Each structure stands twice: as C-alpha cells, then as structure tokens.
Amino acid sequence: MNKSIATGALLSLALALSACGKPAEEKPADSAPAAATSETAAAPAAEATTADAGGKPAVFGQCAACHAVEPGKNGVGPSLAGIVGRKAGSVAGFAYSDANKNSGLTWDEKTLDTYLTNPMKMVPGTKMTYAGLADAAKRKELIEYLKTLK
Numbered sequence: 001m002n003k004s005i006a007t008g009a010l011l012s013l014a015l016a017l018s019a020c021g022k023p024a025e026e027k028p029a030d031s032a033p034a035a036a037t038s039e040t041a042a043a044p045a046a047e048a049t050t051a052d053a054g055g056k057p058a059v060f061g062q063c064a065a066c067h068a069v070e071p072g073k074n075g076v077g078p079s080l081a082g083i084v085g086r087k088a089g090s091v092a093g094f095a096y097s098d099a100n101k102n103s104g105l106t107w108d109e110k111t112l113d114t115y116l117t118n119p120m121k122m123v124p125g126t127k128m129t130y131a132g133l134a135d136a137a138k139r140k141e142l143i144e145y146l147k148t149l150k
Helices: 003-020 060-064 109-117 136-148
Strands: none
Touching: 060 136, 109 136
C-alpha cells in the first residue's frame, strides 16, 4: 500500500475513533459557545434546535466523524442514509459486529432514542464505542434529522 495513503487512513481512523469513543464534555451554561461538534450543557428547548441551513443539527458533527449520509458510502460506521425503518446490521459492505447483526432491531424513533442514549448498553458487543447522548432534546432533534435521510 502507498505509504501516504496508509498514513492518511491511519490519521482518519484515529480522528474518528477519538470523536466516537469519548463522552462529550459538558460545558457550564455560562461558558463561551461550544464548537459545532461538541455538546453543551443542557439548554432550554428553544435553544436545542441548532440546525444549520441544511437542517443538520449541530450535534450531528459527532456522528459525522464516523458516519456518512450518502447511500452506499460507509466510513468507520455504516452510512446513515435510510436508517429510519432499516433493520440493524443490514447496510451492504459494512462489517458489523455479530451483536449488531443479531440484535433483531429495526431503527425507528423509539429504538434510535434508546440506542443513542447508550449504544453499548442497548447492544452489548457493538463496535459503536460512542458513549451516548444524554440530552433528550438533542436526541429528538438528531432523530428528526435522521428521518430526512433517504
């Protein structure tokens, strides 16, 4: 393999894993605004809708570190295109954990809400090392966005 390609791949993997493997830091409500890819302390519901002009919520930056939204484009995680209504472990070309493939889950609003709260608790043995999204308003906003991905 070309040395620069291997180095780039390793760097991409390291960045993606660093974003997915750690819980987001909680910031005090009176601190400076957080970057688009980090969570902030619990905010009033009116402030929870922080979608960009394309309708993508700011919290999706955490997801984007590992997941693409284009059909057939897998990254560290599988493509999220068409996730709502899809059977877990079913994206062609992605090497899922046996735990995910055999979970029997179908991604609907309720299942996604529970999973995004704590993926490793809901599906022990999953490869998704994301610590979870505790903020219910941000999960709701994220799920509403995921419903738009076709």
